[in-house]
Amino acid sequence: MENTTVIETNGLTKRYGNGVLAVDSVEMSVRRGEVYGFLGPNGAGKTTTLRMLVGLIRPTSGMATVAGHAPGDPAGLAKIGSLVEAPGFYPYLSGRENLKVVADFAGIGHKRVPEVLDIVELTSRAGRKFGTYSTGMKQRLGVAAALLKDPELLILDEPTNGLDPQGMAEMRKLIKDIGQGNRTVLLSSHLLAEVEQICDRVGVISGGKLVTQSTVQELLGEEGVLVRAQPADRAYELLTGMFGPAAVSRQDGSIRLKTDPAGSVEINSRLVAAGIGVSELRPIERSLEEAFFQLTGEKQGS
Amino acid sequence: MIASIKAEWRKNRFRPAFLVSTGLIAGIVVLFYSAEWYQAAHPGGPREAVSILTLFPDQFVNNVMGAGFPLGAAMALVLGALIAGSEYSWGTLKTVFTQRPGRLSTLFGRVVVFQAWMGIMTLIIFAVGAGYSVVIASVQGHSISWPAAVDVAKGMGAIWLILAVNGSLGIALGALFRQSAAALGVGLIYVTVLQIIVVRFITSFNGGTYKWIADWFDGQNASALLQSFTSPAFGRSTPPAIGAEQAVLVLVAYLAFFLIASAALLRQRDVT
Numbered sequence: 116m117e118n119t120t121v122i123e124t125n126g127l128t129k130r131y132g133n134g135v136l137a138v139d140s141v142e143m144s145v146r147r148g149e150v151y152g153f154l155g156p157n158g159a160g161k162t163t164t165l166r167m168l169v170g171l172i173r174p175t176s177g178m179a180t181v182a183g184h185a186p187g188d189p190a191g192l193a194k195i196g197s198l199v200e201a202p203g204f205y206p207y208l209s210g211r212e213n214l215k216v217v218a219d220f221a222g223i224g225h226k227r228v229p230e231v232l233d234i235v236e237l238t239s240r241a242g243r244k245f246g247t248y249s250t251g252m253k254q255r256l257g258v259a260a261a262l263l264k265d266p267e268l269l270i271l272d273e274p275t276n277g278l279d280p281q282g283m284a285e286m287r288k289l290i291k292d293i294g295q296g297n298r299t300v301l302l303s304s305h306l307l308a309e310v311e312q313i314c315d316r317v318g319v320i321s322g323g324k325l326v327t328q329s330t331v332q333e334l335l336g337e338e339g340v341l342v343r344a345q346p347a348d349r350a351y352e353l354l355t356g357m358f359g360p361a362a363v364s365r366q367d368g369s370i371r372l373k374t375d376p377a378g379s380v381e382i383n384s385r386l387v388a389a390g391i392g393v394s395e396l397r398p399i400e401r402s403l404e405e406a407f408f409q410l411t412g413e414k415q416g417s
Numbered sequence: 418m419i420a421s422i423k424a425e426w427r428k429n430r431f432r433p434a435f436l437v438s439t440g441l442i443a444g445i446v447v448l449f450y451s452a453e454w455y456q457a458a459h460p461g462g463p464r465e466a467v468s469i470l471t472l473f474p475d476q477f478v479n480n481v482m483g484a485g486f487p488l489g490a491a492m493a494l495v496l497g498a499l500i501a502g503s504e505y506s507w508g509t510l511k512t513v514f515t516q517r518p519g520r521l522s523t524l525f526g527r528v529v530v531f532q533a534w535m536g537i538m539t540l541i542i543f544a545v546g547a548g549y550s551v552v553i554a555s556v557q558g559h560s561i562s563w564p565a566a567v568d569v570a571k572g573m574g575a576i577w578l579i580l581a582v583n584g585s586l587g588i589a590l591g592a593l594f595r596q597s598a599a600a601l602g603v604g605l606i607y608v609t610v611l612q613i614i615v616v617r618f619i620t621s622f623n624g625g626t627y628k629w630i631a632d633w634f635d636g637q638n639a640s641a642l643l644q645s646f647t648s649p650a651f652g653r654s655t656p657p658a659i660g661a662e663q664a665v666l667v668l669v670a671y672l673a674f675f676l677i678a679s680a681a682l683l684r685q686r687d688v689t
């Protein structure tokens with residue numbers, strides 16, 4: 116267990132001083148080596164959960180184990196790199212000097228400073244004062260600071276916030292690269308495409324409750340194939356013969372098959388050989404967006 | 418702990434607020450000496466004449482004491498409120514707390530570096546005072562002799578203690594309000610106005626029956642400690658109401674209290 120689970124929470128709950136129940140009995144587990152996406156709409160409790168995991172705030176009840184230690188334990192913090200909400204640095208110091216300060220606090224040398232600046236492509240602006248940075252540059256410096264410890268566990272709260280499209284693409288690639296091997300990444304986001312592209316597993320939080328936790332594949336639902344053919348009855352008969360009645364259903368003029376879309380060519384040639392005209396044949400995909408709206412009860416486009 | 422001290426020093430060594438304050442306090446010592454020198458050279462003004470003898474190097478420790486309270490104290494308070502309060506508004510407390518050291522060793526590093534800065538300011542006050550008194554002595558053709566080393570050390574200790582106490586009050590208020598503006602406002606009002614009015618009221622109330630309460634205020638003790646350095650050369654000798662040893666003890670108690678309060682606040686509270 117210890118070796119496979121990096122983050123484990125048990126009934127983790129936070130009620131802020133103003134009475135807001137921000138996180139409600141969250142049971143979350145993040146496994147070693149995976150890139151875990153923490154999804155949820157604004158105000159769902161993502162940041163609050165991450166704050167508890169790094170020991171910035173105390174849970175009202177419940178507990179968590181992070182990198183083998185209680186949150187906030189120096190021994191655990193030594194293995195965790197994090198960026199929770201907006202990056203916080205000293206405005207009167209340069210980006211490079213800020214990283215040196217952080218490295219000093221982390222008790223590591225300054226050797227990593229130029230390396231991480233290079234990784235986030237900030238080397239050319241590293242000499243400028245943090246106070247003069249643009250939002251995207253601040254964000255990059257935040258990620259650079261999170262990478263300083265070469266951490267076993269990287270916790271990033273909406274890391275692509277404020278980045279331009281190219282910066283976003285680079286950041287995603289970076290996170291994917293970092294997530295290779297034994298390193299674990301916990302990434303919060305409300306950008307579904309982002310999560311779909313880089314995460315192995317996801318947890319969806321809504322109204323403070325973790326509504327689901329699964330692989331991206333599971334969340335997207337089973338694969339299938341949609342067929343529209345004439346005459347429809349004969350097509351239905353033939354397909355039922357091929358896949359069995361349980362895998363075939365009819366829905367407003369089309370036929371849905373629970374099968375691997377890779378078999379589409381085969382399906383098409385069988386139908387055509389039987390003299391059935393095929394007007395449409397395509398894989399059915401539930402987008403992550405659909406799944407997300409269904410789970411969080413939010414209306415699409417509102 | 419060493420890591421925190423190193424990090425705090427790196428982040429505060431070129432901090433504009435500290436550099437400006439140090440320059441300011443040096444400027445004020447210069448201004449004070451210049452005004453006194455002018456008065457000594459031009460007697461007959463509205464104020465009682467200043468004896469030129471008090472401006473020579475052998476008396477410089479007594480002269481720079483005036484920089485301690487309330488001016489130096491107010492500056493130290495502002496710096497303390499800034500060093501603690503701005504960590505919240507910049508979000509840097511979060512960055513620091515998620516690195517390796519625990520919260521208390523982070524505070525320890527901050528306090529050590531802050532008090533080192535107060536030491537630097539004390540040194541500057543003394544160096545500028547000593548330098549200017551040498552200039553006056555040279556211009557006036559007076560021979561240069563210095564106070565006993567032990568008196569210089571005592572004087573520096575007194576100023577440093579007063580800066581340290583008021584700076585720690587600023588640090589505690591910064592942690593209490595989680596921002597520098599409120600901490601700075603409340604602290605300055607307390608040090609420069611409120612405390613003085615309250616003390617005056619208590620001292621005069623019911624013919625001074627409760628004066629012993631006033632003697633427990635930090636400002637009273639700071640003033641008494643500074644006054645204890647007045648030498649007969651200055652002509653005016655009001656014996657301080659509180660003995661120097663007692664004043665030092667009371668101030669040390671305040672220092673400890675403010676630091677413990679900061680530690681409790683920082684350890685317990687959420688950082689959002």
Ligand SMILES: Nc1ncnc2c1ncn2[C@@H]1O[C@H](COP(=O)(O)OP(=O)(O)OP(=O)(O)O)[C@@H](O)[C@H]1O
Pocket residue numbers: 131132133135136137155156157158159160161162163164305689
């Ligand atoms: N410091 C705080 N004090 C009181 N309530 C807070 C505080 N921070 C957050 N909240 C409340 O807790 C709830 C969860 O907020 P949280 O910041 O965790 O959401 P989030 O999922 O990170 O949202 P976003 O996507 O907008 O960043 C919200 O209702 C918010 O108003």
Ligand SMILES: [Mg+2]
Pocket residue numbers: 161162163200272
């Ligand atoms: Mg958030």
